[in-house]
Amino acid sequence: GAGVSQSPSNKVTEKGKDVELRCDPISGHTALYWYRQSLGQGLEFLIYFQGNSAPDKSGLPSDRFSAERTGGSVSTLTIQRTQQEDSAVYLCASRLRTVEKLFFGSGTQLSVL
């Protein structure tokens, strides 16, 4: 596609429920990132995928968070047993190769009640 697409744009869930957030990167981009941005804060790295290499999961805050990337394209970020502190904007980004410009989607605003 023309840009990075994320869905849903907004998600409201109850504490304890599982949620799935989806990211469609720019076509042909081999690198895909997930970041989290809490209200008024900077960007916190979560996970990184590069081609067929093992993902860098070093930023995932707990084992309730997981992500996969199927076929080197679409990625899904899953949060199990959501907590109120998980409320944030979850941003996906992609780039053609390493050490290249990064392009962001519009994000998913997650609210855990």
Add this chain to the structure above:
Amino acid sequence: GIQVEQSPPDLILQEGANSTLRCNFSDSVNNLQWFHQNPWGQLINLFYIPSGTKQNGRLSATTVATERYSLLYISSSQTTDSGVYFCAVERSRSNDYKLSFGAGTTVTVRA
């Protein structure tokens, strides 16, 4: 990990004024990018500038990698320049492709 410090944290400008935003980083980098996050939350890539100087309209950026800092210049500011400006860096080490972001500079341009 690498530390990224941006200054000032907040900046209020009168329309037409010029300004300079700074980004300091604690390790050698092979990638530095500047982003603008508009009031609706969308992040736009302004510059990919691991070294040297680039210009894009009223914006320009300079990175002095040997001294570990980068500057973003806004000239003749407009209200549409309002938002948060982030600097992001990537360390010069193999197998470490995370971009680490600074806390941002919030710019408000008043008409």
